[in-house]
Amino acid sequence: MLFIVAALLLLGFVLGTVAHAPLTFSVATGVVIAVWLGIFALRERHGRRRHTQAH
Structure with a gap:
């Protein structure tokens, strides 16, 4: 429950920050995050395939 409250507080802070940032910055940051994810x-998928084949 505490994790959910912390996540919602963080989400509110981030959304508030994005609302005041320029649109190009918000879009660029979103693209960077999407590429990172x-x-x-x-990497996770590749790591799990290699791990399961070794055993």
Whole structure:
């Protein structure tokens, strides 16, 4: 429950910050985050495949 409250507070802070940032900055930051999450997902998928084949 405490995790949910902290996540909502952080989300509110981030959304408030984005509302005051220029649109180009918000879009660029969103693209960077999306690429980072995509790379993370690919590394996780690749790591799990290699790990399961070794056993």
